[in-house]
Amino acid sequence: MTETDFLTTTRTFYDAIAEDYAVMFRDVLAATPLDRAVLAAFAELVGEGAAVADLGCGPGRVTAHLAALGLSVFGLDLSESMLAIARRENPGLRFEQGSMLELDLPDGALAGVVSWYSSIHTPVDRLPDLFAEFLRVLAPGGHLLVAFQVGDEPKHHDRPFGHQVSLDFQRRQPDRVSGLLTAAGFTLVSRTVRAPDEPRAEPTPQAFLIARKSV
Ligand SMILES: C[S@@+](CC[C@H](N)C(=O)[O-])C[C@H]1O[C@@H](n2cnc3c(N)ncnc32)[C@H](O)[C@@H]1O
Numbered sequence: 176m177t178e179t180d181f182l183t184t185t186r187t188f189y190d191a192i193a194e195d196y197a198v199m200f201r202d203v204l205a206a207t208p209l210d211r212a213v214l215a216a217f218a219e220l221v222g223e224g225a226a227v228a229d230l231g232c233g234p235g236r237v238t239a240h241l242a243a244l245g246l247s248v249f250g251l252d253l254s255e256s257m258l259a260i261a262r263r264e265n266p267g268l269r270f271e272q273g274s275m276l277e278l279d280l281p282d283g284a285l286a287g288v289v290s291w292y293s294s295i296h297t298p299v300d301r302l303p304d305l306f307a308e309f310l311r312v313l314a315p316g317g318h319l320l321v322a323f324q325v326g327d328e329p330k331h332h333d334r335p336f337g338h339q340v341s342l343d344f345q346r347r348q349p350d351r352v353s354g355l356l357t358a359a360g361f362t363l364v365s366r367t368v369r370a371p372d373e374p375r376a377e378p379t380p381q382a383f384l385i386a387r388k389s390v
Pocket residue numbers: 182185186189200230231232233234235236237251252253254257273274275276290291292293294296297
């Protein structure tokens with residue numbers, strides 16, 4: 176699959192399911208205190224008012240949470256349908272269309288980058304490029320937060336919510352991802368893995384890595 180193929184497939188998938196996804200995940204953060212704790216730690220590390228990008232923001236629920244924590248945050252996503260929801264539900268926040276593999280930002284522009292379950296659609300052989308792009312846009316001392324499902328095999332989602340689309344959701348081992356972050360030039364700050372949330376019937380543990388760009 177070429178780069179254009181995987182980005183197009185991902186965008187098409189999320190354009191189709193955006194409204195259903197937004198409803199399904201709208202209140203999830205309120206029910207996952209450990210996820211909120213990681214986001215709060217990240218917010219404290221980058222500092223009040225810091226410039227942060229929520230890359231692969233979807234409907235903007237995490238963007239809104241980061242803004243409420245006092246960050247100067249904007250969201251970016253491939254999917255215009257996701258962005259339409261994000262703008263509708265968060266009229267005070269900025270959301271832009273684009274690919275996080277090629278950001279329209281100068282070097283060192285941000286104090287923080289969040290990739291909350293968005294790197295899961297980037298093929299493993301493109302993760303070094305993705306993490307290099309995150310490193311490029313961070314200022315020295317800036318922080319990155321990456322969230323993803325833990326596992327060894329992708330989960331193939333076929334016709335979710337009855338829509339005629341399908342997509343692989345990659346699951347990864349935290350050691351492998353932290354190794355790639357280190358190879359890209361990051362220093363690992365924290366590695367959090369929580370058990371599946373049983374009431375939500377999550378099938379896998381969830382990983383949250385925070386890494387820092389050297390000063
Ligand atoms: C599982 S959803 C997570 C959305 C949001 N972070 C949340 O937790 O609700 C993955 C999102 O990442 C976006 N995405 C995937 N690859 C991307 C890329 N290369 N650039 C920008 N957005 C991307 C998708 O369009 C989708 O909205």
